[in-house]
Amino acid sequence: MxxxxxxxxxxxxxxxxxxxxxxxxxxxxxxxxSGTAYLGLPQNPSYHRLMLAAIGQYGTVFGSSRNGNLRLSIYEEAEAKLASSIGAEAALTVSSGMMAGQVVINWLRGQSVTFVYAPNAHPALWHEPVVKLPSMSFDEWTAQLSNQLQTLPIGPVAILTNSIEAVRSDYYDFSWVSELPDDRPIILVVDDSHGLGVLNQGRGIWPKISHKPNVRLVGTASLAKAMGMPGGVIFGDTDTLTNLRRTAFFGACSPMPPANLAAYLQADxxxxxxxxxxxxxxxxxxxxxxxxxxxxxxxxxxxxxxxxxxxxxxxxxxxxxxxxxxxxxxxxxxxxxxxxxxxxxxxxxxxxxxxxxxxxxxx
Missing domain, CATH: 3.90.1150.10 (Aspartate Aminotransferase, domain 1)
Structure with a gap:
């Protein structure tokens, strides 16, 4: 080909x-x-040995719903560590970074939100097969964002963006979050697939984003890049992640392999x-x-x-x-x-x- x-x-x-x-x-x-194995974990023989030991305990895959009546404690243990590593309240793992985004998007559809997209927002965050993204720079978009929000229908707004321009190697400034209007509920969804494990001592973008009472922050990321695991993760407050876990979308999807999370717990x-x-x-x-x-x-x-x-x-x-x-x-x-x-x-x-x-x- x-x-x-x-x-x-x-x-x-x-x-x-x-x-x-x-x-x-x-x-x-x-x-x-090329590639995105930034920390080189998939190529590291020491990591391979951790994986072999973990597979001996957990096998290659857990063929069950996370909401089933038989549950593996390794998921909650690893999710607590992932959340703590970036300073988030809670974390929830899924089978891929794409799934992480779509679990959040599926939940947002039921919240009657108006979707507002940043330039180059990853397809994992799209609420339709094709989304028209702004044809301007990120800085231009943030400069007019508050005015744009004032023109939208009354009700909650979901703002969806990447944490970094990973293709063209540009940082995004998130100081605009503190200037968002206070008069409506806002859910800010940030895909940090290319920042987690790499930016800010590995903590990704989460610690750099200001918090406002009316802005609910939700982070998503692929774990198959710097973190070296086949899966995805969602970060947020406990209430939000509890609601995500209760959705049929989450309950019906297969979890990421537990052996990878067991290796992660041993790989500091x-x-x-x-x-x-x-x-x-x-x-x-x-x-x-x-x-x-x-x-x-x-x-x-x-x-x-x-x-x-x-x-x-x-x-x-x-x-x-x-x-x-x-x-x-x-x-x-x-x-x-x-x-x-x-x-x-x-x-x-x-x-x-x-x-x-x-x-x-x-x-």
Whole structure:
């Protein structure tokens, strides 16, 4: 299968092993700078050993509803730790980040809310198959948000946004939350899939968002990125999460594998080690890549975005595979970015920088 990227038709890379700092394709080795395993947990042998022990106790999957009459205590134990790790009152795990968003959206539909979307809000937060998102910058959107809310029908409003522009590597300023109007109930839903485990010492965006009496904060996130687990999580106050758990949508969905949560409870040192290694790698990449002037980059974040889409083909010719494909739909423009992970070595990043420097000289 092939697709066009910036005018060049290439074969998609299909491999039969987990991507690590390198991948092998057609008997050729490439350095790998893509994916979202920011802390490198899926590639970490020590984490594998925790998983093997946990599978011995919990098996590979729990084939039951979380609301059934037989329950595994590991879910509540892990959810309490997840909530405490970011400073939230409560947490609820589900089978994926997409499911986390849709559990919340399904519940909001029953609250007769008016949906207000931020630019580039993730499809996990969409209340319909196709949602028209604002065609403006995040800062422009926040500047007119309060006025927009005044024009909406009386009743509760749900504001839905990502925590960060992960594709183009831009931070979002959430100071606007404190300026939201006080005269109506507001539910602020923030997808922190690309911030959890990475931003603010791993706590994600939650501690950075102001709280107002009339604004109910709900966070959602994929755990399959920095956290290295196949699942999703919802953060919020206890009443909200109790209401979510009572919905048929939640009760009918399969839970995430309990073994992953058991491993998570034992992996504090591995998460801390992965976080520190990631920070060191980001600092090195910033030092070597940013002087080229090719990248848009949020300081301290592991993504380096470029408008120079032909960098992808150049690096591929030099045995380096970076992110470059249409997202979130096949009809969207392909974007090119370099993703740094905790599993990279200093030598990997230095080799990448040398190749990027060679590309720069051709410009």
């Amino acid at each position: 092939s697709e066009s990227v910036t005018g060049r038709t290439i074969d998609n890379f299909e491999i039969s092993h987990l991507p690590n700092r390198t991948i092998t394709h057609n008997e050729k080795t490439y350095r790998f700078f 040192a591995l998460y801390a080690e992965g976080y520190e290694r990631l920070q060191q790698n980001i600092l090195l990449a910033e030092k070597l890549l940013l002087p080229t002037g090719l990248f848009r980059h949020a300081t301290g974040y592991p993504v380096f975005f470029t408008e120079q889409d032909d960098l992808y083909a150049y690096l591929l010719d030099h045995d380096i595979l970076v992110y470059s494909f249409a997202y979130p739909t096949a009809n969207d423009r392909a974007n090119t970015r370099i993703v740094i992970s905790a599993f990279h070595t200093a030598e990997d990043i230095q080799e990448l920088a040398e190749r990027v420097g060679g590309f720069k000289l051709l410009k």
